[in-house]
Amino acid sequence: MSFLRLTDVTKFYGATRAVSAMNLTVEKGEFVSLLGPSGCGKTTTLQMIAGFEAVSSGRIELAGKDITHAKANTRGLGIVFQTYALFPHMTVADNVSFGLEMRKMPKSERAERVKQALALVHLEAHATRYPRELSGGQRQRVALARALVIEPPVLLLDEPLSNLDAKLREEMQFELRQIQRKVGTTTVMVTHDQSEAMSISDRVVVMEGGCATQIDHPHRVYEHPSTRFISTFVGKANLLNGRVTASGARSCHVAVGALAVEVDDTAYMPGDAVLMSVRPEKLQLVEAGRGRLDGQVLERFFLGSQWLYRLGTPAGDLMVLSPNDGRDALDEGHAAGIDWPAHCTRLLPADEAVVA
Incomplete structure (x- = not known):
């Protein structure tokens, strides 16, 4: 009891x-x-x-x-x-x-x-x-x-x-x-x-x-x-409108604009409108052309132990948190690739999403 x-x-x-x-x-x-x-x-x-x-x-x-x-x-x-x-x-x-x-x-x-x-x-x-x-x-x-x-x-x-x-x-x-x-x-x-x-x-x-x-x-x-x-109140999150294109036994595929992403989620069916959520600290900045998509640094903010970047991408603006590990920070206007592990993406319920 x-x-x-x-x-x-x-x-x-x-x-x-x-x-x-x-x-x-x-x-x-x-x-x-x-x-x-x-x-x-x-x-x-x-x-x-x-x-x-x-x-x-x-x-x-x-x-x-x-x-x-x-x-x-x-x-x-x-x-x-x-x-x-x-x-x-x-x-x-x-x-x-x-x-x-x-x-x-x-x-x-x-x-x-x-x-x-x-x-x-x-x-x-x-x-x-x-x-x-x-x-x-x-x-x-x-x-x-x-x-x-x-x-x-x-x-x-x-x-x-x-x-x-x-x-x-x-x-x-x-x-x-x-x-x-x-x-x-x-x-x-x-x-x-x-x-x-x-x-x-x-x-x-x-x-x-x-x-x-x-x-x-x-x-x-x-x-x-x-x-x-919850995804935005508890921490920060990048939310991207998408649509499920295929679903399997352990994952599904989501189209976010021209970007195709595999997500470890089996709760949605093909055609479902969803919001894909990715935390800023799960994103990694890599060389342009080496990630899931490319973007350009629009703004950067120094947070002490981290840099917060806002990048414009074909899928929408994304926030990226990078550690202040001694490497030079990216300047505004710099082109960069953005990548993240497949298991770090989350899908939110269809009624939370608005897809044109």
Whole structure:
């Protein structure tokens, strides 16, 4: 039996449906991220799990118990908000201890639990400081310690890293994952940051328009997106209109303009209109005439460890990510060939494609 289960959970605000028939199971100790753009329903879903928003229809179960209509303060869940919500007049230790005090835990036991929680987030030396005396990353860790000290069955994270600068955010992603693995707390996180969700989650729930469009392991979400939206929201993708010309037992052939491509996909029949998706980093720049097709560099962008090129080709404009490996970058106007492994192409459903 799954530890946390959402069955057909739906939320209406008046006539507007914010979340539509969400079905999700989370195993004990699993780290699951709800990923999507603003307004997709991910935060509303988290708030329904927490008990801050009422469920319009459907059912939420925790460890086999129906908590759909239980009050938030009776669910015992740990929550870290985007703003951290620390008490400014309390020290770090007092902030962490607050939840234990509300549970009327004896003072001696509280002190030991607070000490352990602060050690977990490496803030033992800051116990007597106030939130205003801490950096953003330290305040985030205090909020995490406060949520974990009550030993919640589920930890809910509402974009906990969004207020940090880019470098600190990256560092905290891995620290958060290390802490979660060490403690083993079942965790559900809301984020709009694709790299954040992909790097630290066991599974990712991609949401669009209130619906969960794909629930899968991060690698599969990236390598096998189920919709056009996912292919472009989770990373970058080149999307080319095509039509299936032949299909076999293990692959099919797709015509993209004058280009013929074999794709490891057997879900389509000859004549089907499709979108062929290829990630920019899967494309390789070679000498003109040596690849699948030729193109001309229209723009280039330096990204530090990589160069991003936009090339014009007979099949349409293509983005190519090349490593900054010490070789000279291609100038705008340079002619180049473009190649890629056959297994790196993906086909998207016919109703996602528009072919003239």
